[in-house]
Amino acid sequence: IFFEGxxxxxxYYLGPxxxxxxxxxxxxxxxxxxxxxxxxxxxxxxxxxxxxxxxTVKTVCPEPFIxxxxxxxxxxxxxxxxTFFVNDVQ
Numbered sequence: 237i238f239f240e241g242x243x244x245x246x247x248y249y250l251g252p253x254x255x256x257x258x259x260x261x262x263x264x265x266x267x268x269x270x271x272x273x274x275x276x277x278x279x280x281x282x283x284x285x286x287x288x289x290x291x292t293v294k295t296v297c298p299e300p301f302i303x304x305x306x307x308x309x310x311x312x313x314x315x316x317x318x319t320f321f322v323n324d325v326q
Contacts, residue, residue, distance in 0.1 A: 246292055246293050247290070247291070247292050248290060248291045248292075249288065249289070249290045250288065250289045250290070251286075251287070251288025251289060251290075251299070252286055252287065252288055253287040253288060253289060254287075256283070256284050256287065257283070258283050259283055260280060260281050260282055260283045262283060262284060263278075263279060263280040263281075263282065263283060263284055263300060263302075264277070264278075264279050265277070265278040265279075265298050265300065266278075267296055267298070268323070272322070273322050273323040274320075274321070274322045275320070275321055275322075275323070276318055276319065276320050276321070277318070277319045277321070278298065278300070278316065278317070278318055278319075279316070279317050279319075280300070280302065280314060280315065280316040280317070281314055281315045282302040282303075282314040283302065284300055284301065284302065285301045285302050285303040286300075286301040287299065287300050287301070302314060
């Protein structure tokens with residue numbers, strides 16, 4: 237895993253992240269703000285080809301990638317679902 241932060245400590249990049257399989261069930265990311273309880277869950281019907289993560293003081297962003305193989309004249313589809321939620325703060 238490569239981790240890089242800027243000298244001022246405001247920007248971070250982590251990647252590549254490993255440990256997932258070639259199964260789409262592993263494409264299941266949840267980000268949650270512990271103070272507000274708000275969050276997002278991200279799922280896809282295709283497996284990761286690569287995964288990284290970057291953040292700033294006010295932004296967090298997973299960077300999931302999938303393999304796209306679209307032969308000439310053929311269609312390639314996938315679905316990525318973003319589910320936003322708010323839970324009670326614990």
